Amino acid sequence: MKRASIKDIARIAGVSVATVSYVLNRKEGQRISEDTKKKIFEVAETINYIPNRNARSLKNNKSKLLGLIVADISNEFYSNIARKLEDKALQLGYTLIIGSSDENAGKFEKLIELFSQQQVDGMIVAPVVGSEGSLLKLIEKNYPVVTIDRYLKGINLPGVILNNREIAETTTDFLLQKAFDQIIYIGYDTKLEHLLDRQKGFESCISEFKNDILVKKILVGIENISDEIQASLSDALGKNPKNIALYFSSNKLAVAGLAYLIKNNIKVPQDVSVLAFDETDAYQLFPAEITHIKQPLEEMADEAIAILDSQINQYSKTSKKITLSASLILQNSVK
Template sequence: MKRSSIKDIAKLAGVSVATVSYVLNRKEGQRISKETQEKIFEIAETINYTPNKIAKSLKSSKTKLLGLIVADISNDFYSNMARNLEDKALKLGYTLIIGSSDENAEKFKKLTELFSQQQVDGMIVAPVAGSEETLENLIKVNYPIVTIDRYLKGIMIPGITINNQEIVENTTQSLLHKDFDKIIYVGYQTQLQHLLDRQYGFERALKSDGKIPEVQYILVGLENILHEIHQQLDKALGKTPKNTALYFSSNKLAVAGLSYLVKNNIKVPDQVSVLAFDETEAYNLFPTDITYIQQPIEEMAEAAIKLLDEQINSYVTTGKRVILSAKLISKSSLK
């Protein structure tokens, strides 16, 4: 006979797995109505739910497991972040479990439920568009959680991000001072706030500078990036571009753009200058060293682990957000 699980209780009660887990396993730090708690206990008794004694004993003394949900672990930024988080967590005695959401809100939700079932002490997440309800459910039960790299507007969760708008505004101003005839901003069609902040920073720089060159935007979706970038750069650059700057708002966009430049034998920086947000080892394959914005990954990881550890040991959740500074690494791809 199949053993009843907290997932079964959650389904019958119409609540999240995290809520059931907290009602059955935690004695403090709850903000769950008495009615919901009684309903969960009644269902648990009805279906003869018997908790795993090993898991329960681990929970009472903490499992020392942390969950990490990133958008794409194959991306250099997130793989480097995961490694740094793992190193920082190990120093405090934690083991990291990692999952990729693939920018899918449903998969993000399922990962939070899976980690909750495994009774991780807390989670570090890079939220995706549409994951507001999932995060709100975790907040309601005071689940220790910290966002990394990203944040969702209106969701009060402790998190670590960088000065996206400020760094893009400053670096765009440096492009404007180089007197390019055309600047092309390559970004995403997105609702993710940290990416919108980068675009806002670009636009603010244009408003604050006196002399404005021709400006174009290439905004693509999260799928078929390579095809879309190649297609739109073909229109924006033409056959013989000159005195033009490309500003890529992520390393993934930059790699797609650089492959187009190589394919079409466009010289960097003689014809087109390049500035990219975030680094990646793929830049090493390009004949010209790429100028990029470097995020303080180690510092971000250390701050995230510290924030999460504080929550785990105090059961206090606040909306504190730590904003760290990125910096421009100048190379030969800018004239």
């Protein structure tokens, strides 16, 4: 099968080859309308146009490769954001190489070394505990890097993060207004700042609440989540729970908790109400529709790719972090 070319894109889009070249190569100084740019990208995707990376590399000394390091590719959040990042990268002519650190600082460092050997033009990373040294090395080399979803204190890198503390305060206040007898927060025993922000948002809102309410926190390790959640909920809920709200700070924690509720015939929302941070297709297997916090994945991918592309092409060298807002999606799992 003949490989699609920029001439094919130009013919289908009804523009000149030069215009296609300017758009796909992100050249500045040309007055090309946004509608024309959008049409060119759409045609390129439709006919499965693949840039000739070798030719481009010789011409501008760029590989048109990007590296993405996620914390756990088995987590639906990271697999979904990876797909959206891949789509956004392709629109700009980049190929995305994906690696999963599995929350391991050693593996994180090896992936950075591997991507560097592959001569990627830049990296998008979700830092893990203990990865400060690896990131500092990239900063020293002036390597284009953007963090996504997470951040580390003391590491000055541009990034795209969520308003974790603010949305946690909003959702906690929502639960407090429901007059539950008890609210149980289920989170992680961790040093990761974005997860601590969720916990701090919960604690801050609880501390300002005037009425008496029983509050409990369950913090589990990243490993053996299912066993720890089941043991903790067994102790916290007892045999006949009533008018209790469970606030899970991640989708993985929520899935483990929902499995416990099903196994023990605890009904939602009749016996306990459930609110979870982030979404997952696994919620669809549960009888009740789960009230959850939805992250703006499309916007996160857009911003991360745009920032990295600007660094690579030296349009800007910012260390600014962009904070995006999540949304509370109300379903019937909260009474």
